[in-house]
């Protein structure tokens with residue numbers, strides 16, 4: 593059998609690798625505590641499940657959908673953006689359903705990049721920011737997000753040559769894995785940069801509803817210069833604890849939306865109609881609770897305190913559902929994560945899985961109950 597040369601460049605996704613290691617250890621009877629995967633553990637609002645069950649019963653729920661999505665769904669997304677972010681969207685041309693943000697991010701790279709072109713990507717960042725360009729045969733240039741810059745990109749550090757070669761730039765706030773939120777003015781700066789260099793911008797807004805204190809997270813599209821040059825990807829996975837349902841949207845610049853849609857007509861046949869209708873209903877509700885913020889906050893605070901006690905101090909993140917923890921020994925991120933897995937049976941993700949600037953950190957997801965979180969930290973403390 594022969595496979596494409598491209599596949600030699602494409603590693604197994606970090607979570608897939610971790611899931612396999614966890615499953616193997618559990619099959620051997622090991623009590624693994626997983627802090628590795630940002631998979632909301634609390635069930636969605638029961639009304640959401642009831643609604644989906646109802647929609648599945650409709651005869652036409654089994655028919656082929658279209659990539660463009662039902663008009664009512666696109667209208668519901670536009671209404672939601674107006675209400676939630678004060679951003680007005682044309683439902684006909686500025687909204688596209690995605691089978692999860694991951695799908696959209698991966699295909700966006702194929703829609704925009706050629707071999708030899710360049711994508712500027714947040715580093716550390718969601719691994720698909722790098723995986724998408726790899727699949728398109730294009731290159732990525734990391735935009736390092738460093739603690740001393742509050743995990744914000746420094747556009748001034750991008751060389752003139754790289755800026756000229758770049759076609760796409762991807763960032764996401766509240767940020768996975770650092771938990772940082774976008775600094776004021778960032779989206780406007782990105783818009784000016786894109787305008788100067790002819791770059792398409794993408795803001796990955798997967799954690800829009802996961803900000804612990806202060807102002808809710810904005811949409812990048814609220815900035816007119818960003819909006820002129822880019823799109824935002826909004827996922828419902830974390831906001832409503834429904835990651836398995838695969839519901840997200842690309843919204844914004846109509847040219848980018850139309851190009852992504854054309855590509856997707858060759859790949860998938862659109863979102864399951866029952867999910868489209870459930871999402872249409874959900875986006876119109878104002879009394880369905882968002883993510884369990886109080887639960888995540890309590891876990892965050894407990895974990896930060898306990899980590900400090902074992903000699904792994906970490907600042908509480910402002911958003912998202914992860915702790916971005918400095919490695920407390922002189923091991924690499926991977927060596928430390930492997931040792932924690934082997935010796936403490938706790939799964940954490942090595943920071944370098946999110947990019948080179950993630951070296952020196954591990955990510956811990958706050959998606960397990962407090963008692964198990966406390967136990968995981970105690971186990972790590974015992975092997976330091």
Ligand SMILES: Cc1ncc(COP(=O)(O)O)c(C=O)c1O
Pocket residue numbers: 630691692693694695718764767768796798827828829835838839840
């Ligand atoms: C920053 C970021 N973007 C996108 C996603 C994927 O979202 P979805 O479930 O909609 O594919 C995740 C999931 O962890 C994420 O952390």
